[in-house]
Amino acid sequence: MLLFLLVVTGCQERNTMNGPLYKGRPLTIGVIGDEPVVRESNITFKPLTLEVLEKNPTKLSSQLDAVFITRDYFREASEPQYTKAYKTAAIPFIFIKLDKLLAAYTVEQLSYDDVPDAFDLMFASAVYQAPGADEPNLWGFGLYNDVENETNVKTTYSTIFSSIESKRIGK
16 A cells, blocks of 8 residues: 555656746736646736726737636637737736637637637747737647646646747747
């Protein structure tokens, strides 16, 4: 029994990485959906609605560093009226556990149901269009060894925060 527990524990440790904590400047991130549980104390989450994206997307960059969109809102967030926000807000939009290709959010003529399922095992997918850019940049964040557990998820969030701060998303 003890040998079994040692083997199981050893396998779990190989599939877990407790990476560095994000220690950069404080970030304010809008969240459409459920707020994630993270390790950092310098991250502020602000609840948002999709309607806010539609009304004045260019104002978002003065208030937020990024926007997270969670699974319950993927279908609605792919509607054409929100595509403008993803292209003009000048902040990254990060889809947590996206199960479709990002084209549903970047091509106005496509909807959530029109695009194929994503099979790339990304924990989070980001779209960011810099001011003046013709096309958006797309980016993905995976989990360590593609294993979803609390430690790996929190480490991936730390990586996302570092990327937001350093403007590495899409570069």
